[in-house]
Amino acid sequence: MGERTVDLRTILDGLRVPVVGAPMAGAAGGRLAAAITAAGGLGLIGVGNVATVEQVREQCGLARAAGQRVGIGLMCWSLPQNPALLDAALEAEPVVVSLSFGDPRPYLEKVHDAGAAVVAQVGTRTEALDALDAGVDGLVVRGSEGGGHGRGVVSTLPLLQQVLDLTDRPVLVGGGVATARGLAAVLAAGASAAWVGTPFAASAESIFRPELKEAVIAADTDQTVYTRAFDIAQRFDWPEIYGGRALANAFSDRWAQRTDALAEAVTDEMTETIKQARVDADLSMAPVYAGESAGLVDRARTAAEVLADFEPFREHLRAAQRWLD
Ligand SMILES: Cc1cc2nc3c(=O)[nH]c(=O)nc-3n(C[C@H](O)[C@H](O)[C@H](O)COP(=O)(O)O)c2cc1C
Structure with a gap:
């Protein structure tokens, strides 16, 4: 296995707000990813099944022009149709690569050799065990309430509780985390960060029309x-x-x-x-x-405003401390 120049836990612990902007094909391009990182989270660019190498280079170029480190999310099931997408993604020197929706094994070593940490979105306990066995650096628990593609069988909270007991590797959590309360809840449970899609899809920097x-x-x-x-x-x-x-x-x-x-x-x-x-x-x-969580998004915001609205998570964690007295 290749040398990793970045450690996932160090990256996540270093965030000012423990929020990762989910890769979203058609929504999360370089501008959004860079804006999320600039505001204290970590943004990922989404590469979809019909993406081209040119589009990946263009979006990565936007993040680079903004001077922000970002991650990239790829879809394993469609990579064999266009393996050059992975090379184009790695050229951009992402710090985190999401290898979701399929078997990450064929790509893991290459991503590690490029110095990035690997995460995989999982939607069941079995998928979590399989991704851990494959050697990913961290898991993204992704419940059925989440936006975009994924498994539709287990919702976020039961899956999170199950998966946290399976591993010491960082666990991120996606699917319905859209407010400071939700972020506090998953951090208190033991997650390392939230993996947030829908609120950012609706933000000013998203490619969404x-x-x-x-x-x-x-x-x-x-x-x-x-x-x-x-x-x-x-x-x-x-x-x-x-x-x-x-x-x-x-x-x-x-x-x-x-x-x-x-x-x-x-x-x-x-x-x-x-x-x-x-x-x-x-x-x-x-x-x-x-x-x-579309129902929790009620006004037009920039990515920085979305991040700022997560910030009171600390107050909710403090309020929960009364149970320690
Ligand atoms: C518009 C949209 C596009 C998405 N595209 C991708 C994608 O390209 N790759 C991926 O791994 N996940 C994709 N997802 C799923 C997200 O990574 C994540 O699992 C989900 O948004 C988290 O739940 P939330 O929407 O409730 O925040 C997408 C989600 C949305 C809303």
Whole structure:
């Protein structure tokens, strides 16, 4: 195994606010990642299954131009289709690389050799054990309430309690952590940092179109849906165990509970309609990936304001200290 120049625990303990900006394809580019780091957290750039090397270089260039260290998140299941994405990501000298949604083993040594720490998002106890066995430096417990893709089977708090008892390696926690109260809760449980997506997707520096940000801000906690319908319609070959949590809309109302029928019914025209809806920001048809915490995001903020709103976590931890007296 290669030499690591960075230690994950040292990085996380060194953050002013223990918040990592989750990698989010289509939302977290270099500008957002750099803004999160500049404000005292650590931002990750999201590299999706349809990303190009040029896009990765462009986004990493934005973070570099801002003079901020960042991390990068890749999708293991789609890397064999375009292995050059990993090389392009490593050229940017990320401090942390997330190898999620698939087996990290083929890529671990290369990432370590490049001097980055590796984390993997896990959605079940079995996935956690497997990632630990593979040799990741830390785990991201990612509950089913989280936005975007992931497992839809276990929610954040039960999974967190289970996984914290499995390992001494740093455990980050994603899925529904969106306020100072939530951050205090997971830190008190033993997590090293929160892994926050949805609130940053709606922030000023996110690549999300303005209409999408407004939709996340307007949504309540009960207005998202976990489904494979959008991927089936776009003919993305995500492994079946990964769905995505998005804002419910007319398309998901029709198909989310009928994905087998959708797989039969999908046509080129439907695929084109959904892809065009994304281009046009037609919110009745396009997926707007966001988690239940969309209901906790109620105004337009910069990434620095999102970080600042997490800061009172210290007061909540102090309040809980009364149980020690
Ligand atoms: C818009 C959006 C895009 C996402 N894209 C990715 C991605 O490209 N790679 C990844 O590992 N996770 C991705 N995720 C999942 C996040 O890493 C994280 O698990 C999730 O946002 C945490 O839950 P939260 O949204 O409740 O904060 C995405 C999430 C959102 C909301």
